[in-house]
Amino acid sequence: MEYRVTSLTAKQTQEWGNQLGRHLRGGDVVALVGDLGAGKTAFAQGVGDALQVKGPMTSPTFTLRHEYLGKLSGTEVKTRLIHMDLYRLQHPEEVEVIGVEDAFKEDTICLIEWPEIAEDYMPEDRLEVEILGSGESPREIIFHTREREWEQRLKVITTS
């Protein structure tokens, strides 16, 4: 299944991230797919806002992996938020070195930009968020999933 929404500004992309963030739980893995400058980091920042992360959330393009403490939206339940950007990796084995698997834990919500190189490590039940467009043009944000459980959440997220 896929669910499509539109974003006309960086702020709207953040707001869609915020909407998703409100429905995230420990163990969720979200792959953020899209060209350079599509808005993956903007979307991730919106997720961070929903999880009450003390910012600022900056791009992990050069650092590969940033870790934050947050709370599940509307609760006092603590969660770890890991935000990765694998753009600079050259070989799939490097994925292990930065501890990608350590990020797929029940107490952790994981967002991964440029996830393609880690495909073999990614959990089956991940959510994929694809952002089409770049520059000043409007974006189309497509949520892809095969999981029933995500579909239920996405229906609520994309119709609210």
Ligand SMILES: Nc1ncnc2c1ncn2[C@@H]1O[C@H](COP(=O)(O)OP(=O)(O)OP(=O)(O)O)[C@@H](O)[C@H]1O
């Ligand atoms: N509708 C939109 N949604 C998101 N960003 C937008 C939009 N319109 C313009 N922009 C601009 O596009 C840029 C998106 O940057 P961002 O760092 O989020 O992209 P990215 O996908 O993370 O890129 P990278 O692959 O380099 O990490 C920002 O400068 C933002 O202001």
Ligand SMILES: [Mg+2]
């Ligand atoms: Mg980015």
